[in-house]
Amino acid sequence: MKAVFLREIGGPQKLSYEEIDKPVPQSDEVLVRMKYAALNRRDLWITYGLYPGMTLPTILGSDGAGEVIDIGKEVTNVNIGDLVIINPALHWGANPHYYSSNFSILGMPKAGTFADYTLVPSEQIFLKPEHLSLETAAAMPLGGVTAYRALFTRGHLQPSDTVFIPGIGSGVALFALQMALAHGAKVFVSSSNDQKLALAKKLGASGGVNYRSEDWVKQLKQLMGGADLIIDCVGGSQFNHLLHIAKPGGRIVNFGTTGGPVPELQLPKLFFKHIDIRGTTMGSPQDFQNMLQFISQHQIHPVIDRSYPITEIKEALTYMEKGGNFGKITIKITND
Known part of the structure; x- marks a missing residue:
């Protein structure tokens, strides 16, 4: 598989598109074949080292949607073949008012969505809202x-x-x-x-x-x-x-x-x-579920400014840095 790596800080030009082994899910994990991802300002800040808790190297990307291709033996909430989106807020904890000391966001330090395949805990996986395409679903999680x-x-x-x-x-x-x-x-x-x-x-x-x-x-x-x-x-x-x-x-x-x-x-x-x-920042697991219910009830579609292939990730982040976009910038991972 291929993935977008950041191995040293210095802006989007420091990103590299590399071949690595495809991950294998543990008992409570889900392997998603990514179809689309989406940019966040967080991705840009990380390339410049302007984010707390920097850990490199990493595969960037917090938002994404795709198809479940493998699951661990304890996973029961999704099946192989399901079209899903990913909640990038990891380890929020039991307190709905504030995240735990273990809280992190997908895409640094844990490998993110700018890759052919992404491995995440099963509780972070949700079925794609029916009214959204894979592209618009990929744009929804962190910002939504x-x-x-x-x-x-x-x-x-x-x-x-x-x-x-x-x-x-x-x-x-x-x-x-x-x-x-x-x-x-x-x-x-x-x-x-x-x-x-x-x-x-x-x-x-x-x-x-x-x-x-x-x-x-x-x-x-x-x-x-x-x-x-x-x-x-x-x-x-x-x-x-x-x-x-x-x-x-x-x-x-x-x-x-x-x-x-x-x-x-x-x-x-x-x-x-x-x-x-x-x-406020991000949201609890309950916030994420409530958000999905709300956008489905009201048939809300994310505004997409433009899309880039993953091979043009540097250009996509440079465009975001200029601040001219109105809406989300999506990244197409696969060609099918």
């Missing part, structure tokens, strides 16, 4: 469960809520938009790209603003009035604006800092408005 947990488990989204999602265009942000709309909420977005704002409106967003505009906060407040829930992955110097945008008693759920650290948190706005700030 992150968005679901941010909205529902941590954000307690209500159908009557007004939601603001900064930085629309990433996989998680778009999943959050689609899920919030499916739940009946009204959603507003921001971006530095007017084309992305227009595409978000086509998906159902009620409005959006370009945060490069000097008065973008004022524009947004005029459009939406205020947000009951804000789903943020940006942080940075603009985080204090979210305290102004949030309604009294509002909630801000953060899962990233693409904009860098928050320089000075304006605590008076936080406590005088009784705002909750909550952190």
Whole structure:
């Protein structure tokens, strides 16, 4: 079999496509022949060594879908021939509120999905939702469960809520938009790209603003009035604006800092408005199951920006690094 290896840090150009032995499942493991995988920012950060707990060499890739071709003797939840997706959140533990000390994500240190075959514990395997193709199913796991947990488990989204999602265009942000709309909420977005704002409106967003505009906060407040829930992955110097945008008693759920650290948190706005700030990442096994049920119930399809063959993984990650994508970037593993 062939797989994409990272043996030293230095960016996507350090990746190599190598021949290795096909793994054999232990008693509680499942061997999946990968059909599609999908990129996450995590993959890019790992190539630069910008991820905690770096262990090399590794096979990258957290998201993926494919066909079960072999199972261990104790596996009962799937059968050979099943079309499945993989939950990449390993060893979450018994506490639904926070992951265990053994928690890790598929694709580093454990070998990931950028390979002809991927070996995973059976509890990480779920049947592909019937309404999704293998490509769209592969795009769902990491971003989908992150968005679901941010909205529902941590954000307690209500159908009557007004939601603001900064930085629309990433996989998680778009999943959050689609899920919030499916739940009946009204959603507003921001971006530095007017084309992305227009595409978000086509998906159902009620409005959006370009945060490069000097008065973008004022524009947004005029459009939406205020947000009951804000789903943020940006942080940075603009985080204090979210305290102004949030309604009294509002909630801000953060899962990233693409904009860098928050320089000075304006605590008076936080406590005088009784705002909750909550952190989140990935999701528990129950979050993952709930996410699959939700997207099946509402027939949600991931937005795919473009697809690359696995032999062009360097080009795919370089494209992601430029930040122009609107939706997920998928990787085709097989040619059949």
